[in-house]
Amino acid sequence: MGGGASKGAKKPVQASDKLKEASDAAAAGKLAVAQKIFKEIDTNKNGKLSKEEITEAVKKYGKDVKSVWTATHITETIAFYDRDKDGELDEQEFLECIKELNTRAAVTAEAAVENPEIKKNKEVYEKYKDPATGEFLFKHIAKLIREINDEENLWEGDAFGAAVKAEHAKATGSEDRKAPVTLEGFLSWYPGFMELQVNAVIKQRDAEKLKREQVNAARPMQRTQCPMIAEGPGYLPPV
Ligand SMILES: [Ca+2]
Ligand SMILES: [Ca+2]
Numbered sequence: 001m002g003g004g005a006s007k008g009a010k011k012p013v014q015a016s017d018k019l020k021e022a023s024d025a026a027a028a029g030k031l032a033v034a035q036k037i038f039k040e041i042d043t044n045k046n047g048k049l050s051k052e053e054i055t056e057a058v059k060k061y062g063k064d065v066k067s068v069w070t071a072t073h074i075t076e077t078i079a080f081y082d083r084d085k086d087g088e089l090d091e092q093e094f095l096e097c098i099k100e101l102n103t104r105a106a107v108t109a110e111a112a113v114e115n116p117e118i119k120k121n122k123e124v125y126e127k128y129k130d131p132a133t134g135e136f137l138f139k140h141i142a143k144l145i146r147e148i149n150d151e152e153n154l155w156e157g158d159a160f161g162a163a164v165k166a167e168h169a170k171a172t173g174s175e176d177r178k179a180p181v182t183l184e185g186f187l188s189w190y191p192g193f194m195e196l197q198v199n200a201v202i203k204q205r206d207a208e209k210l211k212r213e214q215v216n217a218a219r220p221m222q223r224t225q226c227p228m229i230a231e232g233p234g235y236l237p238p239v
Helices: 019-025 029-043 051-061 071-081 091-114 115-128 136-150 157-172 181-226
Strands: none
Touching: 019 029, 019 051, 029 051, 029 091, 051 071, 071 091, 071 136, 071 181, 115 136, 115 181, 136 157, 136 181, 157 181
């Protein structure tokens, strides 16, 4: 694959990056290499990879592929390739799976370069991530949502914390507050969040406000139209 992930590209791909190695090997048809790595990741040696084993492997070995191997995509991909539905990936299922993730990584990197919308969203990610470590964590997603909330007042009191928690879980595919938001996770989460949780709510709120204003505007009209009220209690209608 080309130097798609440009950030941090100066770092050489580490020898410990077994997942990328396995993925590239499988994609290139070098099955023996991928099979060897499969055995290393299969820590309980039952010939199958659980979601935990894969997640652990991404954490341990996937230094350079973390940004594309998000928890959500691991879960989805396992579910998709788990042909016998035992909840784990056997060797064959794993090989298919990592080939697929390899393709996705390339597609995402390419799409980010070409699609202006994705490019814009990528800039949001860059803006809020930790400038020193490059990590995008719970607090960064909280900051992003807080800034939106400062302007729009969409969540009050406890609802704000709950929203941050829920959105972080959506972006990471994990309930774990420590789970980092990867770039790919962010790109698949952010547009939907802005559309459904922010813009749609603002739109609905504005529509309701407009409706209230219309009702309020109609009220004094009714009042003036009713002489009993307009003239006060002493008024008697003409006979
Ligand atoms: Ca296993
Ligand atoms: Ca299986």
